[in-house]
Amino acid sequence: MPSPILTHSYYSDFFANKGYAFLKKMASDYQPPQELVIFSVMHCYEGSLPYINVLAELGSKLVFIPKSATAEQNQGLKETIETIPNCEIVAPQFNKQSLRDPATAEALIRQSIGADSQFLILDHGGYFSHTIEHLSQVFAEQCVGITELTANGLYKYLNKSFTKPLVTVSHLSIKAPADYEASECIVHYSDQILREEFGLKINNDEFLKVGVIGAGNLGRGVIQYLKGKGISCIQVADIDPRKLTQFPRNGVQVSSLERLVKQCNMLFCCTGNGALSEVLLDSLDKSVFIATVTSADDELRLPELIANGALVEVGGHQLVREYHTRNGHSLFLLAGGESANTPFKTGMGDPTLYLFEAAHMLAGLQLLEDPSRFKAGVQALSEKDEIMIAERWLNHFYNYG
Known part of the structure; x- marks a missing residue:
């Protein structure tokens, strides 16, 4: 052989x-x-x-x-x-x-x-x-x-x-270590993309308000590594309120999805399936940066949003893809809408x-x-x-x- x-x-x-x-x-x-x-x-x-x-x-x-x-x-x-x-x-x-x-x-x-x-x-x-x-x-x-x-x-x-x-x-519980490793990579490379493309640091609270949608293994890992970067005000939302009960005692603000989207402009979408609805996108009153833990096709149901006219692609490349909402606000998908560690060597x-x-x-x-x-x-x-x-x-x- x-x-x-x-x-x-x-x-x-x-x-x-x-x-x-x-x-x-x-x-x-x-x-x-x-x-x-x-x-x-x-x-x-x-x-x-x-x-x-x-x-x-x-x-x-x-x-x-x-x-x-x-x-x-x-x-x-x-x-x-x-x-x-x-x-x-x-x-x-x-x-x-x-x-x-x-x-x-x-x-x-x-x-x-x-x-x-x-x-x-x-x-x-x-x-x-x-x-x-x-x-x-x-x-x-x-x-x-x-x-x-x-x-x-x-x-x-x-x-x-x-x-x-x-x-x-x-x-399986043995998959959790790899999920946390992926979370670390996603936070690290999201920061790298923000620095490279926008001159922003992920831990600059004056410019970026960070929210995490989804409190499973990947969402919890993202929060852990965001805190490690010195981010003091993180909001988290999940459709299952039981998953949110662990966060207040650890200095993380729990929130409804609607309030999180209204108050945050750097979103980590960690649900795996349809994190942001068309109604929520229509309600945006500002431009937002979004990092997803899996393909935006799944995480945001991106093809449906485009087909329904909720998002219109206006440009971009491997590291950032820009879309406009119906209200004309920009939605910047980091890593072109893929998991934020995919453009880099693993x-x-x-x-x-x-x-x-x-x-x-x-x-x-x-x-x-x-x-x-x-x-x-x-x-x-x-x-x-x-x-x-x-x-x-x-x-x-x-x-x-």
Whole structure:
């Protein structure tokens, strides 16, 4: 077997090899079928290379579907990924929007599998959620099942009726460290974008009033790192008032969403699904800066807002995209409307990403080994498996044993 391709452009061999060895060891307990095709949706980060290599070694083919936010700016990395044995990147026409069409999704699978192939979908963000009912019928004998990595992706699969099992790892406690790592990156790079493009510092209370919409793992992490930057007046809103009860004792002001939007002009949207309604945008009486923790297509339902005329794009580039509201106020989407850390390199020095990658992969391997243990529809990876992953990760990276 040729050596894995674990790095692309900078010196992180130690961390890459360490992560590859961990994921490889996690997979070694299983014997996937020879004629296995894996469809994997993931970001086009250099930090993904160890995971991509392990997935490509599990079966006869890995079909890599890069998330558009990072694929468009990492063409060189895509070329590196294409050199990995048994790995192919889908053509550009197979993207998030086109895969909502059942015929397009079916065509992608048909061109990638053989008559004797089984296939597994490792989804990230619900790319196949719109077509899963169709695919599970058309490929009833060959589709083993689906795994979903994120909460916003899982949301898209809910209330769908499909005959294959979907195993979610979106709400596992071992995913929390990576969420907090992402929160740190989002705050750091939002500050960097504000400085680079507007000459603003995120902790200048005179110019920026900061609000956080959503009090889940990512929202709480954003607040933690905002406080670390010396921001003394942070407002937080959430549709679930139970999540807000922890904040007053920690010096964070709780607020209704309407009041937060009225009083703040730097918004971190951390809900994963429709943080700002059309009515709220119409009520804006000032220009605002917005950072999202996932694609604005999901976080703000941006295509709907544009189609309804609530927002009109007026310009921008990779770091900032500007829209106008109906009232003529500017809405500046940092990172062009993607998660605010996507324009920048993501390294492998923090091994928390291997926790959720291991869980995502393990869910798929268990589907392959014994599909009968899973029922049709949505279910979570077991607590026992989560504990096992945590123990192995601690032993591998931190000599826990």
